Structures are given as C-alpha cells and as structure tokens.
Amino acid sequence: LSRFTVKILGSSSATPTSARNPSAQLVNCDEKLILIDCGEGTQIQLRRMKVKLNRINYILISHLHGDHFFGLIGLISTMNLYGRTEELMVYSPKGMMEIIEIQLLASQTVLQFPLKFNVIDPNEGFIELFEEKSFNVFSFPLVHRIETCGFLIREKDRPLKLRKERIESLDIPLDKFLEIKNGANYLQPDGKIIPNSHLTYPPVKPRSYAYCSDTRYCEDIVEYLMNVDLLYHESTFMQSEYEIAHEKYHSTAVEAAKIAKLANAGKLLLGHYSARYKDLLPLLEEARAIFPESFLSFEGMNIDIEVREQNINRE
Ligand SMILES: [Zn+2]
Ligand SMILES: [Zn+2]
Numbered sequence: 001l002s003r004f005t006v007k008i009l010g011s012s013s014a015t016p017t018s019a020r021n022p023s024a025q026l027v028n029c030d031e032k033l034i035l036i037d038c039g040e041g042t043q044i045q046l047r048r049m050k051v052k053l054n055r056i057n058y059i060l061i062s063h064l065h066g067d068h069f070f071g072l073i074g075l076i077s078t079m080n081l082y083g084r085t086e087e088l089m090v091y092s093p094k095g096m097m098e099i100i101e102i103q104l105l106a107s108q109t110v111l112q113f114p115l116k117f118n119v120i121d122p123n124e125g126f127i128e129l130f131e132e133k134s135f136n137v138f139s140f141p142l143v144h145r146i147e148t149c150g151f152l153i154r155e156k157d158r159p160l161k162l163r164k165e166r167i168e169s170l171d172i173p174l175d176k177f178l179e180i181k182n183g184a185n186y187l188q189p190d191g192k193i194i195p196n197s198h199l200t201y202p203p204v205k206p207r208s209y210a211y212c213s214d215t216r217y218c219e220d221i222v223e224y225l226m227n228v229d230l231l232y233h234e235s236t237f238m239q240s241e242y243e244i245a246h247e248k249y250h251s252t253a254v255e256a257a258k259i260a261k262l263a264n265a266g267k268l269l270l271g272h273y274s275a276r277y278k279d280l281l282p283l284l285e286e287a288r289a290i291f292p293e294s295f296l297s298f299e300g301m302n303i304d305i306e307v308r309e310q311n312i313n314r315e
C-alpha cells in the first residue's frame with residue numbers, strides 16, 4: 001500500500017502554550033505533501049520534524065482566524081529563500097491572497113516561484129478542490145464564526161486484484177490482465193466464459209482522512225464524513241464548558257465523539273485544545289465514553305491511515 005499518513009504539527013486552539021502550537025498538520029498521501037492549516041510557528045515545527053519545506057505541494061487553509069494561517073507568510077518566505085521554483089497551490093476561503101500579497105509587497109519580497117490561490121466558497125457545499133493520480137481532495141462547509149471549510153482526502157478506487165493461481169491454471173494471456181482487473185469476464189478460446197469473480201479478489205478499500213476544525217457541533221457534516229477511516233474533529237472544550245463552546249462556535253470532545261459515531265468513522269483524533277487544559281486525559285475519557293476509538297493528537301504524532309476491513313473471501 002502507498003503511504004497515507006498524518007503528522008501533527010500543532011494541536012492548540014487560539015493561543016499557543018509552552019507545549020502546544022497552533023493548528024497545522026502535514027498529510028503525506030502517496031508522496032504528495034499537503035499542509036492543512038499553518039498556524040504561527042509551523043515552519044519551525046516542520047524543521048523540527050525534518051520535513052523538507054519545498055516538498056510541500058499544496059496548502060489548505062480552513063479559515064482566516066489567525067491560529068490557522070499566521071504562519072503562512074513566514075513559510076512562503078523561507079521556501080523562497082530555499083530556492084523553490086515549483087508552483088505552490090493554496091486553497092482557502094476568500095481573503096488569503098490579499099493578506100499574503102500585502103505582506104510580500106511591504107517586505108519587498110519577490111517570489112521566485114509561482115504562488116497560486118484558489119478561493120473556496122463554502123456556500124457551494126461539498127466540492128472537489130483537486131485530484132492527483134491516486135486521490136481526490138474535497139472541501140465542505142463547517143459552522144464557525146467566519147467562513148470555514150473542512151477537508152476530505154480520499155484515495156481513488158483501486159483495480160481488482162488478480163487471483164494468480166487461477167489466472168495461471170487457465171493460461172490467460174498477459175494482454176487480458178488489465179480488462180480483468182477492471183471487471184471484465186474472460187472468454188476462453190473454447191467459448192466458455194469465466195466470470196470475473198472467479199479470477200479476482202476485491203480491491204483494497206480506498207482510505208480517507210477528514211479534517212474538521214473549527215466548528216460548532218453540526219450533524220449536517222456527517223453525510224460528508226460517512227465511513228471515513230480517520231476523522232480529526234476539533235475538541236476545544238470539555239463538556240462542562242459546553243455553553244462556551246456553543247457560543248464561540250467550537251465543539252467539545254463529547255460532540256466530536258458524537259460526530260465520529262454518527263459518521264461510523266474508523267478512528268477519531270481530538271485536537272484544537274483550549275490553552276486552559278494542562279491535562280488532556282479528561283477530554284479523551286469523555287470522548288472514549290461515546291466513541292472508544294478516540295485518540296489525542298499531540299505535536300510530533302504520526303498516524304498511519306489504515307484500511308479498516310478487507311473482504312478477501314468472495315464466492
Ligand atoms: Zn482555531
Ligand atoms: Zn476559528
């Protein structure tokens with residue numbers, strides 16, 4: 001299987017703590033690097049974790065609250081100083097381009113690489129942002145004080161897997177392999193049809209990762225998240241602070257767990273913690289009471305996205 005990992009660069013909400021940075025994550029999907037959010041200090045976190053900055057292909061910014069983008073100008077400047085020449089694509093709600101342009105202008109920075117901005121309009125609902133050879137990236141609206149997007153990275157369907165021993169025993173020629181992998185039956189020279197199900201295993205299920213930060217509890221997003229393998233959902237507060245969470249358009253760990261359960265997620269990753277919590281275990285316990293496969297994200301954490309079920313036995 002190709003690589004599909006999430007690296008946590010920052011797990012704090014609005015204000016950083018001595019142990020936690022503001023929001024940023026690095027997703028490696030089939031060796032393409034996608035940075036999701038870029039809070040202050042993200043480039044330092046990337047350096048600490050030995051990521052080559054200029055390997056980053058895409059940047060997705062969920063919304064224009066400072067804890068999600070204040071690190072962007074610094075990262076872009078450093079990429080430039082490192083001699084980047086490849087295009088960099090930034091996806092975000094409207095306003096990001098203007099913010100970066102004025103900073104480049106004021107600091108008289110001339111970029112040596114093409115920097116492109118794609119504006120996401122969250123009112124458009126669930127939309128595809130781009131595709132790569134083996135995966136697609138989508139955005140969907142969250143419920144926050146300003147326009148905010150969630151993101152979904154989903155691998156494409158894979159072809160069927162050939163049952164080698166049966167292919168060999170039937171002496172099927174090599175030039176038929178591709179169509180069989182794509183679902184075709186095999187017509188033998190004697191006219192007998194061998195059904196595809198006899199010749200193949202089902203493909204490995206495509207994996208997916210969803211990022212939901214920042215947002216108030218909202219069941220409308222569940223339809224975009226159904227069966228996601230790994231769900232990151234903000235959990236700024238404990239349930240005792242439920243009213244503050246609601247008022248500030250954030251979620252509690254319990255609410256994150258409810259969304260994970262409704263969406264039948266494989267695993268839930270908590271994050272975007274309020275700086276008021278030194279010890280995060282109580283948040284985890286609250287989430288696990290509802291959704292046992294809950295985990296705390298922390299700086300430096302690396303998560304492999306795993307295939308959940310694999311039906312190898314057919315017939
Ligand atoms: Zn935030
Ligand atoms: Zn926010």
